[in-house]
Amino acid sequence: MVTVKLMENVMKANEAAAEANARRMEEAGIFAVDMMSSPGSGKTTILERTLDALGGELRTAVIEGDLYTSRDAERVEARGAQVVQINTGGACHLDAKVVQQALESMDLQGHDLLFIENVGNLICPAGYRLGESERVMVLSVTEGVDKPEKYPAMFRSCSVALVNKIDLLEVLEMDIREVADEIRRVNPRMKILPVSARTGEGMEAWYEWLRVEVRRTRKSAVRA
Amino acid sequence: MHEFSLMREVLSMLHRSAAEEGISRIESVCMKVGVMSCAFAPALETAFEVLSGGDPLLEGARLQVLEQGVVVRCRQCWWEGETEPYELLCGQCGGGEVHVIRGEALTVDSYEGRKCPDGHRQTDGERDEGQ
Numbered sequence: 001m002v003t004v005k006l007m008e009n010v011m012k013a014n015e016a017a018a019e020a021n022a023r024r025m026e027e028a029g030i031f032a033v034d035m036m037s038s039p040g041s042g043k044t045t046i047l048e049r050t051l052d053a054l055g056g057e058l059r060t061a062v063i064e065g066d067l068y069t070s071r072d073a074e075r076v077e078a079r080g081a082q083v084v085q086i087n088t089g090g091a092c093h094l095d096a097k098v099v100q101q102a103l104e105s106m107d108l109q110g111h112d113l114l115f116i117e118n119v120g121n122l123i124c125p126a127g128y129r130l131g132e133s134e135r136v137m138v139l140s141v142t143e144g145v146d147k148p149e150k151y152p153a154m155f156r157s158c159s160v161a162l163v164n165k166i167d168l169l170e171v172l173e174m175d176i177r178e179v180a181d182e183i184r185r186v187n188p189r190m191k192i193l194p195v196s197a198r199t200g201e202g203m204e205a206w207y208e209w210l211r212v213e214v215r216r217t218r219k220s221a222v223r224a
Numbered sequence: 225m226h227e228f229s230l231m232r233e234v235l236s237m238l239h240r241s242a243a244e245e246g247i248s249r250i251e252s253v254c255m256k257v258g259v260m261s262c263a264f265a266p267a268l269e270t271a272f273e274v275l276s277g278g279d280p281l282l283e284g285a286r287l288q289v290l291e292q293g294v295v296v297r298c299r300q301c302w303w304e305g306e307t308e309p310y311e312l313l314c315g316q317c318g319g320g321e322v323h324v325i326r327g328e329a330l331t332v333d334s335y336e337g338r339k340c341p342d343g344h345r346q347t348d349g350e351r352d353e354g355q
Contacts (some may be wrong), residue, residue: 003336004245010330012231091225124226127262152310153262186310188320 014128017096021103021131025114029221031214032114034132036154038147039120041140042164044072045197046206047115051079053207058112058214063102065094065119072117082106093124096131112214122151133217134162141168145178148186155186160193162206167196230263230330231271232347235282237332242281252286254334258294258327259309265289285335294327 009015025032035043051060062083064073073085084102086094099116108114116132118125135158139147142165148155155161161183169176180192193209197200257288269287276282296312297304303316304325311349312322326337 001251001336002245002247002339003334004241004247005334006237006332007334008241008332010230010237010239010332013233091229115302123262153260156310156312 011127014096015130017100018129018131021096021100022133023131024103025131025133026217026221028108028111028220029204030108030111030114031134032116032130032132033208033210034116034118034125034130034135035138036122036135036158037117037120037138037140038126038143041138041143042122042197043117043120043138044075046153046162046164046195046203047076047117048079049197049200050115050207050210051081052077053203054113054210055080058210059110060113061106061111063099063106063114063116065092065117066096067091067119068203075173076117086132088119091099092121093128094118094130095128099130111208112218113210114178115140122147122154126151126154126157134159136162138164139179139183140175141166141172141174141179145174146184148182152186155183155190158187158190160191160209163192163194164197166194166201167199227263227267227271231268231275233268234332235279237277239281241335241350242291245337246339248281248340250282250285250335250337252288252336253282253332254290256292256329256331256333258292258329260294260327261326261330263330265291273318277314279346290347292327292329295325296322297325297336 025081037043047062060081062076062081064076064083064085066072067088067090070085073083076083084106086098086102116130137154137158139161141163163179166176176194183190183192193205195206242250255315257265268289272287276285276342294309296307298314298319299321300319301314301317303314307313307314307315313320314322
């Protein structure tokens with residue numbers, strides 16, 4: 001009987017592909033954002049608003065991830081962005097390999113910003129790096145205050161939380177500070193941006209964060 | 225999570241390694257599962273049982289899953305030690321600015337098997353050609 005000490009990370013193949021994607025983005029000077037959330041929190045609406053606001057100043061491409069349909073890609077394309085739709089046909093998350101294939105089909109010359117809108121799911125996407133520069137999650141106020149404690153891996157893995165649909169706070173009789181406290185308990189470093197994609201409230205802070213990160217990414221690419 | 229797709233990757237890794245080592249039968253596999261790895265040990269065991277069925281290399285092999293607790297290093301006071309999963313607080317200063325150094329990974333740690341008598345494991349291609 002032989003014992004083989006393997007000590008191999010099961011996620012090794014994904015991490016290698018993610019690393020390749022990250023290098024490709026760095027070399028191109030593109031700031032890449034992996035957007036994650038549960039279904040229906042407003043990711044696509046946020047993207048539509050963002051493309052309308054920043055389309056003139058930042059050249060943006062989008063990779064859409066869904067099990068089925070190209071509905072989100074159509075919405076985003078109508079805003080003037082280059083978009084590729086990935087249909088996973090059942091897989092509950094995007095992985096670095098399918099994102100790599102999507103990147104290879106895109107012309108990213110001269111682009112500043114790439115959004116990867118992940119499959120709506122608060123669990124699995126957290127475990128798969130895609131090669132993004134930053135992870136942003138969208139939490140709708142309609143989801144209540146207990147999601148951070150119930151899905152800590154997702155909240156821990158992101159650096160920004162867009163707390164969306166704040167136009168509904170009064171109807172929900174909800175205090176935004178309670179949501180923020182719950183998030184900070186799980187991730188003390190999370191940048192929390194209360195927004196309403198529908199009314200536009202709070203969105204300027206999100207746009208400004210993107211502008212700063214794009215500038216920082218551009219500078220590093222030039223220096224490299 | 226989706227332990228079946230994870231286990232497919234594990235089986236690929238085992239096949240690749242066994243081919244390199246000249247191993248024809250694997251008797252047992254040991255995996256380390258971090259408690260914050262998003263993989264659920266009982267689901268991994270079920271997936272292994274189902275996917276190893278009918279596999280000449282792995283049929284009947286035992287899977288041992290070792291859970292790994294969370295170890296963190298504090299960014300403020302440099303304390304290193306175990307904490308509760310997701311209650312990631314420094315055991316010394318109580319601060320929440322910690323770096324997780326163990327507890328998130330999913331690894332195939334080791335396996336035990338028997339080598340082919342002539343030290344060479346048939347590849348699928350060779351088996352098909354009736355060699």
